[in-house]
Amino acid sequence: MENRELLRETICALSDSGVENAGFEAKQLLELAGIPRMKIITDPSGSVSETAAQNAKEYLKRRLSGEPLQYIIGEWEFYGLPFKVGKGVLIPRQDTEVIVDIAREFLDSRGMSGPFGEAKVLDLCAGSGCIGITLAKYCNSDTVLVEKSFESFGYLQKNIALNGVEGKCSAVLGDCFDEYGEFDAIVSNPPYLTKFDMENLQREVRFEPELALYGGVDGLDYYRMLLRIHAKNVRQNGLFAVEIGIGEEKAVMEIFRENGFEPSCEKDLNGIYRVVYAVKT
Numbered sequence: 001m002e003n004r005e006l007l008r009e010t011i012c013a014l015s016d017s018g019v020e021n022a023g024f025e026a027k028q029l030l031e032l033a034g035i036p037r038m039k040i041i042t043d044p045s046g047s048v049s050e051t052a053a054q055n056a057k058e059y060l061k062r063r064l065s066g067e068p069l070q071y072i073i074g075e076w077e078f079y080g081l082p083f084k085v086g087k088g089v090l091i092p093r094q095d096t097e098v099i100v101d102i103a104r105e106f107l108d109s110r111g112m113s114g115p116f117g118e119a120k121v122l123d124l125c126a127g128s129g130c131i132g133i134t135l136a137k138y139c140n141s142d143t144v145l146v147e148k149s150f151e152s153f154g155y156l157q158k159n160i161a162l163n164g165v166e167g168k169c170s171a172v173l174g175d176c177f178d179e180y181g182e183f184d185a186i187v188s189n190p191p192y193l194t195k196f197d198m199e200n201l202q203r204e205v206r207f208e209p210e211l212a213l214y215g216g217v218d219g220l221d222y223y224r225m226l227l228r229i230h231a232k233n234v235r236q237n238g239l240f241a242v243e244i245g246i247g248e249e250k251a252v253m254e255i256f257r258e259n260g261f262e263p264s265c266e267k268d269l270n271g272i273y274r275v276v277y278a279v280k281t
Contacts (some may be wrong), residue, residue, distance in 0.1 A: 001053060004044035010060055017064050025069050029059045040273055066203035077255040078130040080138060084158045088151025090212040091129040095268045096189055099241050099275045100134050102266060103185055106239045106279070112140040112184060117219060122146070122233070124176040124188040124226060127212055129156040129169070131187050136168040144180055146172045149211055177225055182235050190222035190242040191215040197245070219245055223252050234280045241277035249273040276281055 007026055014022035027037050033055035034050065048056075062072050070076040070091045075084050078092035079100055085091050101268030103121070104113065112119035117140040126145035136143040145160075147153045153173045160169045172180070176190070192215040195202075205213070215222050223242060234240050240261065244252050249265045253276055256263035261278035268274035 001048045002044065003040045003046050004046055005047050006030065006035070006053065007040055007058060013060060013064065019063070022093050025063065028069060028073065029063060033036055033059055064142050065074060067207055068099065068204045071207060078128075078246055079134045079138075081130075081134060081163055083128045083133075084155050084162060086155065087207070088149065088209055089155040090127040090152070090189075090208055091153070092128055093205065095274050096130065096243055096274075098266055098268050099187055099189065099243050099277075100131055100149055102241050102275055102277050103131075103135055103187055103239060104139055106185060107135075107139045107141065110184070110237070112141070115140060117141060117183045120144075120182070122180055122183040122186045122230075124186065124230070125190045125212070125222070126156055126171075127152050127189070129159045129171070131163055131189060133159055133163050133169060135185075135187070136165040140168065141185075142168055142170075143173060144170045144183075146174050146176055146178075147178065148173070149209060151213070152209070176222070177229055179229065179233060182233050183237040184235055184243070186230055186234055187239075187241050188222075188226060190226060192219045192222065192245040192248060193241070194219040194245070215245070219248060219249075220251055220255065221253045227261075231259040231261070231280075236280055238280050239277060240276055240280065242275060244276055246272055252276045 006228045010026040011022045034052040070085050079097050083092050107113040107119050119141040121141040121143040126147045131146050132143040132145040135141050147156050156171050191213050193213045195217045198214050253263045256278050263274045263278040264275050266275045
């Protein structure tokens with residue numbers, strides 16, 4: 001089989017299965033199988049080795065079953081940094097980069113970022129660690145990352161090492177509803193899907209851990225608890241920021257107000273309100 005023929009067959013199979021960006025994903029799978037994208041361009045009529053063809057077949061089979069591309073590759077980029085991912089951990093998404101933007105801007109404005117930064121940051125429901133690790137990397141913050149799931153915690157530890165921030169990050173296998181001291185910034189991407197959301201998940205999302213997705217019947221359980229417990233642990237003039245689900249901005253902002261904050265909200269690149277945040281005054 002030629003390189004271009006295998007690419008064409010892979011694209012068709014993915015497209016027929018309902019994968020939106022079939023061309024991109026096909027190239028990712030073939031590269032993982034041992035056929036670089038550049039080789040397909042420069043040598044389209046070249047023969048595919050038996051090993052590469054078999055690998056491509058196995059990866060395609062996994063993808064057609066609904067397994068996320070990110071899990072198959074085993075690594076995904078977030079904010080320009082690599083993060084190991086796989087079964088048992090939430091996949092980093094571009095939408096979540098908004099909360100990093102807000103926290104970075106806040107720390108920069110307070111002079112707590114950069115080589116001599118002394119900010120203390122708490123990342124609750126840390127998962128892969130993408131938020132807290134990114135802040136430690138770019139803001140030089142001393143960051144405590146709390147994750148309850150043992151499977152996710154393994155990825156969190158790997159990602160701290162992968163990004164070279166062992167001296168700035170402390171991984172804690174614990175509950176986000178426990179207290180860990182006072183911080184200049186508390187950030188979290190908690191579970192926020194509603195009961196209805198969980199009953200209507202895309203097949204790929206069903207592979208991700210329910211513990212990281214389900215936020216109670218109305219999706220707001222974690223916000224109520226996090227604000228009630230941790231509002232007092234944000235230092236004066238400190239930041240509290242959370243990612244939210246679609247349409248949850250008004251309800252979450254009200255929870256902030258009930259706990260003494262005057263919140264704002266920020267949209268993601270798709271124009272959807274994605275983060276609610278406030279500075280403690």
